Amino acid sequence: MNKRSLLWALLALLASAQENNGVPVSGPFKPGFGGTPESQQVMEAAGRHPNATSTVTFARTFNNEEENWTWRINITELNVPNSIYDLGMPEADFSEGLKFANVQWQLQWPGSESGNSDIRSLLAERNATVMFGSIIYSLPANVTDSYSDDDKGDCAPFLGEDCARSVAEDDPVYWQDYCEGTLNVNIDGIRGGVSTSFDSQWDTKFTADDTLFFHTTDTYTASGEEEPPSPFEQAESALNILIFRFRYDSETQVGPNDPTALCRIVRKSMDSPEQEETPPSAAVSLPQSMMPVWVIVILAAALALV
Template sequence: MKNHLTAISVSALLASGATAIEDVWLSPGSGLGTSPPSFFDNQTADIFREATAAPNATRSIRFRPFEGSGGTNAQLEQDEWTWRVNVTEFGLPHLASNFSAANISNPSYFTTTYDLTWPAGGNISAAMRGSNSPFCVTTFDYLFPANVTDMYTQENTNSTDCEHILGEDCLNKLYYEGNNLDGDQCVRPAWNEIPECSGTLGAAVRASAGGRPFTFSLSTSDINLDSENNALNDGQPIQSGEGVWAFESGVINRADATQGYLDATNRLQIFMFNTWIDIRNGRVSKPNVLCMRVNTTSLARNTSGAASQNHMTAVMAAVLVTMFALLS
């Protein structure tokens, strides 16, 4: 989740020698929604909102997530949703004097966001026609090897289907062993431990463990605030068309942001959501496992598609050192 520090002037913070605060600004982040990080000052937050409202690159796919579920609500089966992935890069020139000690002379930022749109409008409970069941979303923030990423081509851009990439056996396992809904709670599935997914999801995790750039691994959250077991009771409900999830770079040099932006547009995005559907004699879950790339250009076989992430790895190491120092 994103850090929830009070938003005050970055200049005031950094002038006071607050190293830990500087590390927060430099660190990559990931979490629910697409609002600016709460520690941003007003000017930076305004730039963030303006940039993410008009992303540099985007792709959207329409699909019927609950078609064929056998639910008692016939309209729900016919509802067409839209999943959109947006990638944005933008400069923060007003911060140029604040991060010179970190060797950042041309501060910039890039972000990837997911949003969902549904025909009923309103929040996710309204989308599900008044449901108070958990609505579990799982993001898989690992960088896939190029040979896996390249399986998603321009021919696949009219479908969210992942079978041609993950394979039928892996996908079937995700519907059961890899499901992110357990009873009335959302859970964090161990996708990398599924043998049938070893060559795809497992390969991405192994590459990260073997020294590939920093990632946020796999995250699961319940975005239905009407769910009885939702721990996010202080959050704002996500509305149709609003951002569901964001991956953020932290403040970095423009060259790193430009490369990171290109990597983000090329990368394979995998996203799962799941909830309970009422049927005549009970309820059934209908997991949706979605795949997309914003840019379908083929990657070189010997590249990870993430050169700029090396900077993030170094930043996160510095953050951890700072945290241990503060705790000792």
């Protein structure tokens, strides 16, 4: 096994260790701090009423025909109940004033609103496996200033052609080779990997209403404008990168095998146009002792092909 393959394999193992009920997870806490499906459902439902959101529709080609996919990022600020047993309860006591931010990704694919509502149906039709990698990376404002929503998710105008290609195809441990001044700004931060894959035989249904990826921040208290950005504000200005790649088992159905990397920032700064803001719909609880320090680099992920 060559160096690159070995690193991909190691990062894939790290990714699998961070899955929660089949959903890739990053951050200090998994969705559902009580460790039950019910607590995860509370988190997932809250993410459907975000305080900030961003959606991008992008084109991919299959059998020489262009088709549209949509990636949505939801960021929700949630209150932390004083007791873990009050998870999702309207009478929960929030007197300690703690909050945390919950980031969720969703994905829509061709036909996801009709016959292909389960991604396994699409993959069965195409005899394909799809593999996803997830990256959330916090960068300083002087780097993100060059980002534009007008790029429609294309990473190249922001990161540069070589950097975008290395993120999609190469080993992220060596981003500094091609990402001078962008992703390598915080290269000394803590890195982890989150990835997942689907095929037609996967034992769990996955629809466009489900969550592709969760990220949670550390807890924090409300701060004034003079304070440093809160974890919620950092999540808003972080660079989200979705990497995915299809592997086709049929020689008669042809699609691009090159991995796709998409970049999105929900809000570059507090001076950006306001996003739709909705009060959080649920409260999520966690033990008060579980408060690790927020790190600037949230994670760097790998997409492993087997």
